[in-house]
Amino acid sequence: MSARVMAVWCPDWPAVAAARGGGHGLHLPLAVVGPRGVLACNAVARAVGVRRGLRRREAQFRCPELVVAPADPSRDAVWFEPVVQALDAVVPGIEVLRPGLFVFSAAGALRFHGGVEQVVTRVVDAVAAAGTECQVGLADELPTAVLGARGSVLLEPGGDAGYLADLPVDALVVEPALGDPDELAELVGLLHRLGVRTLGDFAALPLRDVATRFGEAGAVAHRIARAVPWRPPSVTAVPTGSAVEHRCDPPLERVDEAAFLGRRLAGELHAVLAAAGVSCLRLRITARVEGGVEVNRVWRCSAPLTPEGTADRLRWQLEGWLTGTAIAGGAGGAVTALVLEPVEVVPAGRVQEGLWGEAGLAEARVHRALVRVQGLLGPEAVRVPVEVGGRGPDDRVRSLPYGDAPADPVAEGPWPGALPAPSPSVVWPGPGYRLEIREGGDPASGVVARVPLAGGVVLRTAAGAAVGVGPRGLLTGRPEAVEITGRRCAVAGWSRPWLIDEAWWEPGPGGAPRRPKARIQLVPERAAALLLCCLVGDEPGSWTVEGVYE
Template sequence: MSARVMAVWCPDWPAVAAARAEGHGLHLPLAVIGARGVLACNAVARAVGVRRGLRRREAQFRCPELVVSVADPARDAVWFEPVVQALDAVVPGIEVLRPGLFVFSAAGALRFHGGVEQVVTRVVDAVAAAGTECQVGLADELPTAVLGARGSALLEPGGDADYLAGLPVDALVVEPALGDPEVLTELVGLLRRLGVRTLGDFAALPPRDVSTRFGEVGAVAHRIARAVPWRPPSVSAVPTGSAVEHRCDPPLERVDEAAFLGRRLAGELHSVLAAAGVACLRLSITARVEGGVEVNRVWRCSAPLTPEGTADRLRWQLEGWLTGTAIAGGVGGAVTALVLEPVEVVPAGRVQEGLWGEAGLAEARVHRALVRVQGLLGPESVRVPVEVGGRGPGDRVRSLPYGDAPADPVTEGPWPGSLPAPSPSVVWPGPGYRLEIRESRDPGSGVVARVPLAGGVLLRTAAGAPVGVGPRGLLTGRPESVEMTGHRCALLGWSRPWQVDEAWWEPGPGGEPRRPRARIQVVPERAAALLLCCLVGDEPGSWTVEGIYE
C-alpha cells in the first residue's frame, strides 16, 4: 500500500485572495470571473444564487450588488503563500498543487503528532492563524485525498474505493488540480449521457474499454475512480547538477525584473532537462533574501512543466517574497540568489510532441532566440500580437511583450455594434493619421499612402456642406465626396452609419465623459475603401480614418 496522503483545501480561494488584494469586506458578495464565467464565489454570493459556471451577466442579474473581480493566478499564488508558510512549522514537505490546495505525506506527521485528530487540529489551527479556513482530507491516494478534502473525509486505510464509489461522476470536474476542467466537463457530460452517474459506476467499466472509448483523459479519470496507486508526495533529493542557480548582482528588487529573470532561468532549466532527456513534474524554488532569510516552495503538477509554466510559478513566488507577503514576519527584501531544482522528473518521452517531432524542437529554438533578444535589448524589444475581443478594428489585437499574456482575454462575442466582416486590411495606429491620394500618370489609378497630419477627413454633400452624424445616429446630409489633405475625391458608395456606445461609465482619454461614436464605410473614386469614425452629435466633418480595405 502506498504512503498515506493528506490534502488541505481552502474553499473559494480565488475569491478570498481577490477580497484581500482589493480590500473588500467579508460581508460583500464577490465572484471571480474568467473566460468561462464564474470561477469562484464566496458564501455570501452563493446564498443569493451565484454559482460556478454562470456567465457574468446572469450572476449580476441574480445579485445586482455583486462585486466582480477578474481572475488572476498570480494574485492567488501571492496571497496563498503566507498560508503555506504558516504550516511549515507544523508539517514538513508541503507541495502546492494550485493556490488554495496543497498536499503532504501524512506518515511522518501522524507519527510526530500522535494521530489523525491531532494532525488535523494542528493544521486547521495553523491555517486559521493565517486568517483563513480550510478542510482536510486523508486517504491512501493523492486524488482521493483531494476529493475527500472537499467533504472533510478522513478515510481509514484501504477505504478509498468505497468512498469514491458513492461520489457523483461530476466530482471529477470540481477540482482543477485533477485535470483540465473543460476537457473533464466534456468527459463527464458524455458519461452522464451514457447512464454513468457515480464514480462507482465508472470504476466498474473495464479499463481497456474505457481507454479505447475515451482516450487518455478517460483512462486517467478511470484510474482516479478506481483508486489506483498514484504518485505519492516526496521530498527526495534531486540528482547532482540538475539545479539552476542564479546570483542576483545587483539584488533583485522589482517584480517586472523578476518576471523577466524568471523567463530566462526557466529556459535554462528546461535546456538542462532536455539535454538529460527528462521533464519536470515537481519543482523546488528557493530564494535568499537580504538579511539572511532563505525561503523555499515546492510546486507539484499533474503534467510535465513547460518553460512558460515554470516562469509563471517563479514569478508568483518572487512577487510574494519581494513584497514580504510570502515571508514569515511579513518583511520582504531584495532577492540575492535563486535556485530552481527539479524534485521529480519523468522520461521526456512521456511528453507528447507534435505530429512531426521536429516541431517541438523548432519551437524551443525560437523561444530561446526571442528570450535572448529580450536579454540583450529588454523585455519590450520583442512584442507579439495577441487576439482579444472588441468592436473596432484596433481593439481586436493587442501587442504585448513576448512571454506576457492578458489576465483575462475575452475573444468571443457577441459584440453589439462591432465592425462586420471583412475587417480592414490596414488599421491606423491612431486618429492623428490621415490618407493622402496622389495622382499617378495613369488617370484610372491612384496611390494610397499614410502620412502623419493633424486634422480629420471631411465628407461633403454635392453643395460642399460637411456631413456628420446627428444625435439620432443619422447622417446630416448625403455624402458625395471625401476630402483628404486638401484633395477632394468623389464617392462611389457608402454604408449607413452604425453607433457604438461603450464604457460610458469610464472617463475618456482627456478626462471628459465618453460619447457615442459612429462608423461608416465609404468607397472613394480611384482609391481603396475607407472605414471612418466620428463622435455622434459632433461638429460635421470631423471624421478620422480607422482603416482601409485594400
C-alpha cells in the same frame, strides 16, 4: 496500494487573497472575476445569490454592493505562501498543486503524530494560525483526496472507489488541478447527454471505449473515476547536476529584477533538462535571504513544466520572499542566492512535440533571446500583441511586455455592436492617419499610405451632397463617391451602418454627453476596402478611417 495522500483545501482562496491584497473587510461581499465569469466568491456574496460561473453583470445585479476583483494567479500565490509556510513545522514534503490547494504523503505524518485525528487537528490549527480556514481529505490516490477535501472526507484504506462511485460527474470540473476546466466541462456535458450521471456509471464504461470516444481528457477522467494509481513516482532518475544555482551579487531587492533573473534561470534549467532528454514534473525552488534564512517550496504539476510555467512559479515565490509574506516572522529581505532543482522528471518523449519536430527547440531559443533583450534593455523593450475583448478593431489587441499576463484576459462577448468578421488586416493607432488613393486602376496599387490626417474622409451622393449617419442610425444619402486627400473615387459598394453605443455613462470630451458612433464598410473602385467611422448626427463628411481590408 500506493502511499496514502492527504489534501488540504482552503475554500474560496482567490477571494480570500483578493480581500487581503485589496484591504477589504471580511464583511464585504467579494467576487473574483475572470474570462468565464465569477471564478470564486466569499460566503457573504454566496448568501445573496452570487455563484461561480455567473457573468459579472448578473453577479452585480444580484448584489449591487459586490466588490469585484480581477483574477490574478500571482496575487493568489503570494498570499498563499504564508499558509504553506505555517504547515512546514507540522508536516514535511508539502507539494503545492495551485494556490489554495496542497497535498502531502500521509504515511510519515500519521506515524509522527499518532493518527488521523491528530494530524487533521494539527493541520487545521496551523492553517487557522495563518489567518484562514481549510478542509482536509484523506485517500489512497491524489485525485480522490483532492475531491474528498471539499467534503472533509477521511477515507479508510481501499475506500476510494466506493466514495467516488456516488459522486456526480460534475465533481470533475470543480477542481482545476485535476485537468483543463474547459475540456472537463465539455466532457461532463457530453456525459450528461449520454445519460451518465455519476462517477460510478462512468467508471463502469470499458476503458477502450472511453479512450476511443472521449480522447485523452476522457481517459484521464476515467482513471480518476476508477481510482487507479495516479501518476506513481517517476522511475526516471533526475540527471546529476541538473540543478541551476545563481548567487546574486548584489542581492536582489526588487520583484521586477528577480523576475528577469527567474526567466533566465528557467531557460537555463530547461536547456539542461532538454539536453538530458527529460521534462520536469516537480520543481523545488530555494532562496537564501540575507540574515541566513533559507526558504524553499516544491511545486507539483499535472503536466511537464514549460520555461514560462517555471518562470511564473519562480516569480510568485520571489514576490512572497522579498516582501516577507513567505518567511517566518514576516521579515523580508534581499535574496542572495536562488536554486531551481528538479525533483521528479519523466522522459521528454511524453511531451507532445511541435509539428515540425525541432519547433520546440527553436521556440526555446527565441524565448531565451527575447528574455536576454529584456534583461539588457528593460521589460518594455520587447512587447507582444495579446488578444482582448472589444467592439472595434483597435480594441481587440493590446501590446504587453513579453512574458506578462494580461490583467484583463480575453472576454468572449457578446459585445453588442462589435465589428463582424473578417477584421481589417491593417488597423491604425488612432484617428491621426488617413488614406491616399494612388494612381492606377489595380486595387493593389491603391494600398493606403500612413499620412498625417489633414481632413476627414468625405462620402458624397451623386448630386455632391455629403453623406453622414442620422439620429435614426441610417445613412443620410446614397454614397456614390468618396473623397480622400482631395482625390475623388467612385464607390463600388458599402454596408449599412451599425451603431456602437458604449460607455454612455461616462462624459465625453469637454464634459459633454458621450454620443454614439456608427461604422460602415466601404469599397472604393480603385483602393482596398475601408472601415469608416463617424459620430451619429454629426456634420456629414467627418468620417475617419479605422481599418483597411487589404
